[in-house]
Amino acid sequence: MHAVISGAGIAGPVLAYWLCRYGWRVTVVERAADLRAGYGGHAVDLFGPAVDVVERMGLLDRVRENRTRNDTITLFRTGRAPIRLDTAVLATGIADRHVEIMRGTLAGLLHEASRDDVDYRFGTVIERLDGASVQLSDGSTISADLVVGADGLHSGVRGLAFGPEEDYRHFLGAYLAVYTLPDVLQAGPTVAAFNAPGLAVAVYPTQEPGGSRALVLARTSRLISRDPADQREAVRDLVGDALGPRVSAVLAHLDAAEDFYLDDISQIRMDSWSRGRVTLVGDAGYGPGPAVGGGTSLAAAGAYVLAAELNGAGTDGVEAALRRYESALSGPVQHSRRVGPSVLSAIVPRTRAQVWVAAQAMRLLPRLPRPVRSRLTSFGGGPAAMLDGLVLP
Template identity: 50%
Template sequence: MQRILISGASVAGPVLAYWLRRYGFEPTVVERTPALRHGLGGHAVDLFGSGVEVARRMELWAQIHEARTQTTTMSVERHGKRPVTVDIDRLSAGISDRHVEILRGELTKLLYEATRSDVEYVFGDSIATLDDDGDGVDVTFEHAAPRRFDLVIGADGMHSTVRRLVFGPEEAVRRHLGGYLAVYSMPDLFALQDRMLVHVSVDRMVSTYGVHQTGQARAAFLFRTATELPYDYRDREQQRRIVADAFGEYGWTVPRLLEHLAAADDFYFDAISQITLDSWQRGRVGLVGDAGFCPGPAIGGGTSLAAVTAYVLAGELAAARSDLPSGLRNYERKVREFVDLSRAAAPKVMKSVIPGSATAVRLVPWATAMLVRLPTPVQKLVWAQNGVGKALGSLPLPNYSDLIRTP
């Protein structure tokens, strides 16, 4: 049985492991996060179109739908203006018949639970070195003993260790889009339950929404800067200071949100950047999801992209079972247009999510409210013409069911 090592246990990694196991491979997933921390926190993410179909084929759709955020209304506010209330259910229906919003941590836990019984997981460890000799890959780890695999896949996010070891430093392939995202859990100060509060201003957006599973709330901050900020992506205290400095004088309810910044144990912060590699495979090493082609956190449909590309990668490896490097090449050809469309759309989405002018600030709540009032078929037409909508609908899922070897 061919052994495949997957680095990363968020979305792409477990989806890939699930299908590889069904096709008769022996996948191992290594994840830097300790087991007790795995699946905690994270912002709300979306599964669209083909991403939902992947969940259906994994027989996880009912569980994912049950775990959805259940946010029904959104109140959009601006300094000195009356709030505009938006019906999220109606907006979601206009986006797609196949769409769900779920907290990343919830999705990660569901994917792990679906694979843990027949996939080996190694938590609290990371790859240290990779040596591809053409017939296999010798791998050393930070803690575990060395092992040899037939293939190694990096599904370890925008700051991928596998990509750095095989494809070079992140700085050479990262395109910063000018924005930043921070998210953390906190008490539900405003009794939000199924509501979301959003406040927009020039180059700033703040939101807080209820989490029905825990009775808590999430606070989310997006902002843009004229120049890229220097920071260490592993230094959480430095990142907390960046958020506090960016929003310290903001007003609205932000002072109350920031009171809980220091105590949040699931704090997440990162630049809104893209990974722009020309190729996602080299010999017996490949990349999938954000590790290979991050379109931009929170703006490019990265979660659906990760699920769909992981599904295709597993299928193409199964189809080329005797020649795994050719399976990597075939996977790259099949998903390239899908990936390119998502990356092209993301910068435009960021301009609407984080308004860059006073005019844009005035238009955001008005345009959102107007979209919701349109008939559902018209909403779907508008979404289909949107860059992300086009991207997420551009790759019908191939059928690899004839390759399944295990029940």
Template identity: 35%
Template sequence: MDILVVGGSIAGLSAAVVLGAQGHRVTVIEQAAGRRSGGVAIDVRGRALETARAMGVLDDIHASRITANAVWNFVDSEGSVQGSWHIADELYDSPDDIELLRDRLAEILAARVPRDVVFRYDETLTGLTQDATSVTASYAGRAPERFDLVVGADGLHSTVRRIAFGPERDFLHHLGSYVGLVRGAHRLADLSGMQIYNVPGRVLSVAADNPEPVAMLAFRSPWLDYDFRDTEAQKRLVLEAFDDVSGWRVPDALAEVRACDNFYFDSIAQVRMPGWSSGRVVLVGDSGYGPSFFSGMGSSLAMIGAELLAAALAEETSVEKALRRYERQMRPHVDDAQSMALDGMDWLFPETQEGIDERNAAWRK
């Protein structure tokens, strides 16, 4: 089949690996000018380890494993440790689960993509028109093309989802929080390990032992109307949310927000949909079932979803049957992953000082 994959990050690369390996003629388009970089450490966990083995990338993922931030220390305003959380013991499904840098996982997947898969960057999808046997994709500045299947792997703010399924607000469920990330937070490089400081409804965490220090500032808030492409507006939201917080290293972290040129900001949200296919358009990864930043399962779900989609296409007698099978097999993985996120938010940044104290006491050894 001729297959268009929209999105060149973890979900899109995973789809390119497995669909290309099956002999499909795959084209991947990405709105960015090149392969996206950024993000922090991510996990490959549970069922995704089997997927990685099937893709032929498990050994490379193992070799890229990082051991930083294995203990998360909850500190007070003076930096004194009030409790410690051993991530391997409390979060991972098994000792085999792997943490590695997101950029490294993207490199590993990209190296496994078959050579005849076509990548086109700086490409903007503008429309999708379907008939009984194909999908016509329209672009900005390029003639339309026909495909047998279109795979939307373009993330939380998916263009494919908006075009084929409806407005973002119909499917994006805000979980009451926002998060900002700064990579290379060098004012905080004197720290070690993972340090977490809370005031009610807000959290600063510093992952100091990554290859470069990463600061995360998250805060509870109802839905905010902002332009997710306007970085300066996003910085202002974080600066305002922490304006009255002076404890621990918050001033240093806010200085990093003001100065950085790699700022990431988004809602803590889940994508919840009754189904992930519409005709011959199907969603994989965050575009269809993003479990939220705090689940730790986004990359794993993207890899599993790509594998299950490819397997269904190989084994069923029609595209329609394959997409139904994909949805049926993928649903339990999504439900389990999405349930994790709500628990994670409650202990990562409690809404009250009493909640912070109780959390710290529970993890005090």
């Protein structure tokens, strides 16, 4: 049995690892010229079952060793004293088992665990799809038993097999931007947070000394173009000087940032994400919204479940395995669609009153009894709870 997987992010390598364990031949094509490993990207979360998945791959110790050290969050407010909170207090209601790690570092560890058995082809994409036969940009053709799009929010396989992204993208009314900059805030090992109606900015130190990474979340209904110069201008425009001089100093590094990335916060909503022997996994099929939805956990757990359903399936059994995979994931995926809007409401307040309430909540949380804290920080049964119903095979 031969699988071709598009995308070497999170879901792709997890799926590739397990399919190899189950005796499959696996080719992974990745559009990027090389692995975006190291400390690049942004911080992502593994909750509950997703922690179990990396543990079953023998990677949990290394994941923990490489976790981010953002152990406190400091809310800066113009003209008032900052409020500092242990992130463990905020995580009370999120999950019993939780690790935060940079996406690039996690992708690197997953690739390392699978690379000896998997035929990884970087700088390569699927150009044509005919049933489960693929034509690749490196000139080769593979007649596979299964084709999987693990190629993220803007999935190429989804486009080829299911049609345009617009048909499945559900905009949540906000944009996010991330970029690396020198540690201009000098706030120490903490997530420096700022908010105003419709805006939230977080800046945290990278593991490379002297560096920090900024995450900007802004509510807007306006459409921002795909041109990187326009995008930087749009971020400056949306934030303005609403968040004070510290954030202005952070914005001053926008133009110099080589890794600037902006995207709309949208979910991928599909009634079904398999067709014949083609399927989608992770953000490609059910992205719950970047930065607000716990997509990394859903991607890792989804890939593991898909591999387990395919274990032992011959070519004739692939379509039935894909139906079982969709049915196992349907509860968490439905739940995930409620998470993004509720997390967005919590971290990007809409009004001055909500900004004030958020600050008071941060002040009060550590003093509340654990069960009350747990309820208040669960974001309405948020990113971790969506995986509660999922029993890993």
